Amino acid sequence: MMLIIFPILLSFLGRIQLSHAQQCRLLVGNNNSGTGTPGGALGSPTPTSGSTGTSSSASTAAATPTLAPFNYGKDTIRGVNLGGWFVLEPWITPSLFQNTNDTSIVDEFTLGQKLDNDTALDILQNHWETWITEDDFKAIKAAGLNHVRIPLGYWSVPMTSADTNFTTSVAPFTPGAWPYFVQALNWAKQNGLHTIVDLHGAPGSQNGFDNSGQLTSNPTWGTDQTSVSRTLDIVRVITKKVGG
Numbered sequence: 001m002m003l004i005i006f007p008i009l010l011s012f013l014g015r016i017q018l019s020h021a022q023q024c025r026l027l028v029g030n031n032n033s034g035t036g037t038p039g040g041a042l043g044s045p046t047p048t049s050g051s052t053g054t055s056s057s058a059s060t061a062a063a064t065p066t067l068a069p070f071n072y073g074k075d076t077i078r079g080v081n082l083g084g085w086f087v088l089e090p091w092i093t094p095s096l097f098q099n100t101n102d103t104s105i106v107d108e109f110t111l112g113q114k115l116d117n118d119t120a121l122d123i124l125q126n127h128w129e130t131w132i133t134e135d136d137f138k139a140i141k142a143a144g145l146n147h148v149r150i151p152l153g154y155w156s157v158p159m160t161s162a163d164t165n166f167t168t169s170v171a172p173f174t175p176g177a178w179p180y181f182v183q184a185l186n187w188a189k190q191n192g193l194h195t196i197v198d199l200h201g202a203p204g205s206q207n208g209f210d211n212s213g214q215l216t217s218n219p220t221w222g223t224d225q226t227s228v229s230r231t232l233d234i235v236r237v238i239t240k241k242v243g244g
């Protein structure tokens with residue numbers, strides 16, 4: 001079991017907190033099945049061998065590289081954000097939205113809401129498999145960077161009723177990105193890069209912007225204790241699955 005160090009970065013209400021004191025051991029590859037994905041009617045897609053080359057399980061089994069702990073507070077973080085991958089943002093991928101021919105699709109929420117499930121999943125799976133590939137991690141490393149930041153939507157975290165007393169439904173979001181996210185963690189590790197995991201979209205939307213997953217004039221995250229407690233359960237599952 002490989003262990004690396006990474007901080008968890010949470011951006012809520014536009015406020016970024018880098019909990020440098022909270023360095024988690026990253027147990028990448030211990031469970032990348034993606035089973036238990038909310039909205040199980042969609043099934044549990046796993047990365048396929050396609051243009052990205054390596055499947056999640058293959059890349060997990062293939063290499064056991066070590067990644068030295070990063071000296072936070074001492075060494076300089078040089079990183080790049082892998083935006084628009086697991087949380088769609090129309091300004092980053094305009095064609096993905098234009099190709100739906102539906103101007104009411106303005107974020108990942110409406111993509112799942114306005115398209116039928118299979119169509120939405122087809123579009124997203126193709127995007128997850130092609131938007132960032134392992135070659136990008138190699139290029140990031142070759143450019144001299146030491147970190148990647150990966151924004152993740154709450155709807156991609158596989159929650160079961162054992163994980164939370166709140167709803168596990170993520171409708172109308174399309175679940176299924178988790179195995180691709182775990183694969184990304186493996187690619188980072190295998191290419192000598194540390195990962196900052198960023199819960200970028202919280203239940204109800206934390207800021208009303210499309211970058212939360214839902215463009216809305218009525219963001220509800222933080223307006224009640226339920227949304228906050230549910231989010232804490234989600235963060236716990238993230239740390240349980242890929243943290244220490």
Ligand SMILES: *[C@@H]1O[C@H](CO)[C@@H](O)[C@H](O)[C@H]1NC(C)=O
Nearest residue numbers: 030031033034035036158160
């Ligand atoms: C892997 O995750 C699934 C879904 O969350 C869970 O049911 C299973 O027990 C986990 N397996 C291990 C080995 O942790």
Ligand SMILES: *[C@@H]1O[C@H](CO)[C@@H](O)[C@H](O)[C@H]1NC(C)=O
Nearest residue numbers: 098099100101102115119123
């Ligand atoms: C969008 O419109 C173009 C041009 O008419 C068409 O080729 C394409 O199939 C349409 N896409 C969808 C998802 O309906």
Ligand SMILES: *[C@@H]1O[C@H](CO)[C@@H](O)[C@H](O)[C@H]1NC(C)=O
Nearest residue numbers: 161162163164165166233236
């Ligand atoms: C759900 O509620 C029960 C009863 O209060 C509690 O024992 C349990 O720990 C809760 N589960 C979670 C995941 O918070």
Ligand SMILES: *[C@@H]1O[C@H](CO)[C@@H](O)[C@H](O)[C@H]1NC(C)=O
Nearest residue numbers: 039041117170171172173174
């Ligand atoms: C579409 O997915 C949602 C969950 O996101 C589910 O509740 C619904 O039943 C699905 N619809 C169909 C037709 O499968």
